[in-house]
Amino acid sequence: MHPFKYLISLLLISITSTFYGQIDYKGLVKNIEEVTYQTDIEEYLKGLKYKKNYGDIVFDDERFIKYYGIVVDKVTFNVEWSNKNLSLELFNEEKDYIFLKEKLTELYGDAKINKSEDKITYNWTSTKKKIELNIKIEDERFSKFELLNIKLVK
Amino acid sequence: MKNFAIFFIVGLLTSCSQTKLRFDLSTVNSKQDLTTLIDQMVKNKVRIDSSSYAPKIVGKQGIHYNGILVNELTYFNNSFTFLTDSTDFSAKKILELLELRNGFGTYEEEDGFEDKPTFVWNNSISKNILELNLLNGKHLAAMGDKDFAKLTIEFHKQYEIPLANIHKEIKKYDLENLYALKVKSFEYEYQIWIDDIFIGNFNRGGQFIDLNNYILENGEHIIRYRAKYIGNKERSPYFEIEIIEWSKGDKKVIQKALSDEENKDFEFNFSSKIAYNLEGWKNGKDLRKDKQLKEKIIELYTSVGEAILQKDKQTINDLFYDMRKETLQVNYNNDFTISTEYWEYWLEIFENTYKYNVSQVFEIEYNAGGRLIYTQPKDKSDMLVITGKKFSETFNHLIYQPRGSNKLKFIRQ
Numbered sequence: 001m002h003p004f005k006y007l008i009s010l011l012l013i014s015i016t017s018t019f020y021g022q023i024d025y026k027g028l029v030k031n032i033e034e035v036t037y038q039t040d041i042e043e044y045l046k047g048l049k050y051k052k053n054y055g056d057i058v059f060d061d062e063r064f065i066k067y068y069g070i071v072v073d074k075v076t077f078n079v080e081w082s083n084k085n086l087s088l089e090l091f092n093e094e095k096d097y098i099f100l101k102e103k104l105t106e107l108y109g110d111a112k113i114n115k116s117e118d119k120i121t122y123n124w125t126s127t128k129k130k131i132e133l134n135i136k137i138e139d140e141r142f143s144k145f146e147l148l149n150i151k152l153v154k
Numbered sequence: 155m156k157n158f159a160i161f162f163i164v165g166l167l168t169s170c171s172q173t174k175l176r177f178d179l180s181t182v183n184s185k186q187d188l189t190t191l192i193d194q195m196v197k198n199k200v201r202i203d204s205s206s207y208a209p210k211i212v213g214k215q216g217i218h219y220n221g222i223l224v225n226e227l228t229y230f231n232n233s234f235t236f237l238t239d240s241t242d243f244s245a246k247k248i249l250e251l252l253e254l255r256n257g258f259g260t261y262e263e264e265d266g267f268e269d270k271p272t273f274v275w276n277n278s279i280s281k282n283i284l285e286l287n288l289l290n291g292k293h294l295a296a297m298g299d300k301d302f303a304k305l306t307i308e309f310h311k312q313y314e315i316p317l318a319n320i321h322k323e324i325k326k327y328d329l330e331n332l333y334a335l336k337v338k339s340f341e342y343e344y345q346i347w348i349d350d351i352f353i354g355n356f357n358r359g360g361q362f363i364d365l366n367n368y369i370l371e372n373g374e375h376i377i378r379y380r381a382k383y384i385g386n387k388e389r390s391p392y393f394e395i396e397i398i399e400w401s402k403g404d405k406k407v408i409q410k411a412l413s414d415e416e417n418k419d420f421e422f423n424f425s426s427k428i429a430y431n432l433e434g435w436k437n438g439k440d441l442r443k444d445k446q447l448k449e450k451i452i453e454l455y456t457s458v459g460e461a462i463l464q465k466d467k468q469t470i471n472d473l474f475y476d477m478r479k480e481t482l483q484v485n486y487n488n489d490f491t492i493s494t495e496y497w498e499y500w501l502e503i504f505e506n507t508y509k510y511n512v513s514q515v516f517e518i519e520y521n522a523g524g525r526l527i528y529t530q531p532k533d534k535s536d537m538l539v540i541t542g543k544k545f546s547e548t549f550n551h552l553i554y555q556p557r558g559s560n561k562l563k564f565i566r567q
């Protein structure tokens with residue numbers, strides 16, 4: 001093959017590599033803490049591929065969902081009469097649990113805590129949000145996330 | 155000396171690219187393309203293990219997917235599968251390349267033993283399944299250099315007949331409203347009409363009826379019902395009709411009528427906001443005085459039966475194309491799989507049918523001022539019954555006659 005053709009091939013490959021960046025991945029990331037009762041969820045997720053399931057809107061591509069900077073596995077939006085509910089599934093990282101507990105306490109004050117042998121439930125309440133965090137514990141230590149539910153009030 | 159070093163490095167780079175990037179799988183868009191590329195590999199002495207039903211090429215032999223190195227390739231019939239190299243962010247690159255080309259795929263997180271995130275893109279040419287093997291981190295947001303991918307591309311069969319490609323003709327709109335009629339009935343028998351089209355005779359229980367099928371354009375519509383109580387008064391008589399509208403994901407009741415009377419003959423209006431405007435039976439001929447009508451109906455169903463036995467694809471296309479296009483349009487359905495599966499259903503009928511029977515004794519219902527007719531057979535379960543190997547199918551459709559034509563046509567299922 002003529003060397004000129006090699007150069008053309010290399011040029012084409014580098015052009016293709018450059019175009020990998022055409023989707024603005026960073027710009028598509030959704031920070032769930034920004035969602036309010038007034039947010040139009042379908043408009044909010046515009047450009048991303050989400051699923052509708054019996055009135056719920058489910059989005060589960062963890063590349064694009066964060067909650068106070070923590071990567072979220074899946075978020076389910078459900079709209080009721082006067083509430084909008086967000087259900088978040090998180091990856092079971094103890095550091096995420098510690099960060100989240102501290103962040104939510106900093107923002108909403110001390111949580112109402114219910115503790116049993118294998119579970120801790122935290123409840124934070126404000127005029128616009130009710131947040132419930134449920135974790136499983138083993139030997140007094142974090143074992144996994146059970147539930148992070150955010151109820152947005154009208 | 156300096157020039158020699160530059161030439162040496164450029165020479166080394168070009169020779170590397172020559173050995174690494176020889177066969178680009180991203181250029182393969184059909185079964186024929188795949189065969190051509192495999193032939194080129196054979197000519198260029200790529201080592202192929204053909205000992206199993208699906209030939210396999212293992213190791214770096216110059217095969218790549220738009221510059222992303224392929225470590226293992228398997229191909230069979232109209233599909234191929236390859237594994238990328240577990241270096242150089244190959245999984246991330248291939249995911250982003252496919253997203254750039256095809257948009258975001260459907261993400262399927264499998265809860266199975268291996269739990270590999272999988273993306274699927276399905277278009278009229280092929281189905282692309284990308285399985286990601288995450289070695290760097292536990293989720294997609296932490297994809298890194300060692301993660302690798304398995305991509306399977308299955309090419310769909312392509313059919314040239316218009317009936318198999320009808321999805322391309324379906325128009326999409328910003329406002330794709332759907333309307334339905336929901337009946338709650340305690341112990342009534344009842345009949346329902348929309349715009350002078352008889353929808354049916356029902357007995358006792360509730361019904362859910364798609365109305366778009368009967369709506370040709372935007373505007374006012376008349377719903378008429380006749381209900382007669384047939385219970386023994388153990389429960390209070392109750393009859394309710396709701397018109398439901400789906401608009402941009404919202405579902406709401408836009409009209410409602412209810413009654414506890416024992417006999418009720420009632421009509422009410424509702425207004426539809428419909429983007430499409432269909433020809434349907436609008437310009438159909440009034441068939442109420444057509445003395446040849448019975449013979450023409452028998453002739454229409456006989457032509458379907460004969461076309462099936464003769465495996466006459468073009469005639470089936472011509473008989474069903476308009477009806478199929480309008481029934482998909484009223485639901486705004488341009489999914490290519492629906493059209494392909496419908497045509498493959500016909501291919502199966504051609505393959506299996508060995509006889510047909512057409513009803514000779516039937517009653518004709520006249521709708522929409524005689525422009526739209528339906529037939530109720532008295533001697534068969536339906537107007538056309540076809541029988542095949544472990545298989546039977548029946549047909550009975552709404553029919554009209556286009557103005558200026560002497561032949562009947564199917565228009566609704």
